[in-house]
Amino acid sequence: GENVEQHPSTLSVQEGDSAVIKCTYSDSASNYFPWYKQELGKRPQLIIDIRSNVGEKKDQRIAVTLNKTAKHFSLHITETQPEDSAVYFCAASGNYGGSQGNLIFGKGTKLSVKP
């Protein structure tokens, strides 16, 4: 089945710097890649997603890039702010086996933005 690896597990940056989180996936049939932000004790919230027919997507300070050949995708946050501090999860889903869009998640990256 699909396996998603996420790195780094923790990331500390100064306010205003950029942060990059990387994920790799194993199944070439995966075609949807969302990113979720989860604050302590809160629900995962979708921040951006990308489908396999697109190589890059941007929304204000957040961007996601996808390399289908290498089977990896990355989250880029520019001009980080203290409120960006949270755990970020990447995920993948696709039309493999009996899958109906269930997400396979990475283990998460704890981002700390220091003022």
Add this chain to the structure above:
Amino acid sequence: GAGVSQTPSNKVTEKGKYVELRCDPISGHTALYWYRQSLGQGPEFLIYFQGTGAADDSGLPNDRFFAVRPEGSVSTLKIQRTERGDSAVYLCASSPLARGTQYFGPGTRLTVL
């Protein structure tokens, strides 16, 4: 509009007891997913409903776990003979269609003593 809601927010039970966890999806969303999140991990898929039927239950860990969605809206996850290893946050997500964007509820934190 209202998001996905889950009740209770916290549930403490004793080993061997039966528990029910409820999920109210976003109105009109036909797809509903249950996930389980252990401390320090990403959510793990349990079961998927499309309408009233369980279209994919391949993530359920064993036959102590069961879920229903009788009217195609509210879903209940049922756990029999709870074990300490069942302790986790149980998350529900809904989507307007299969393979669409999933919106998560706040989760139910289950603690089995």
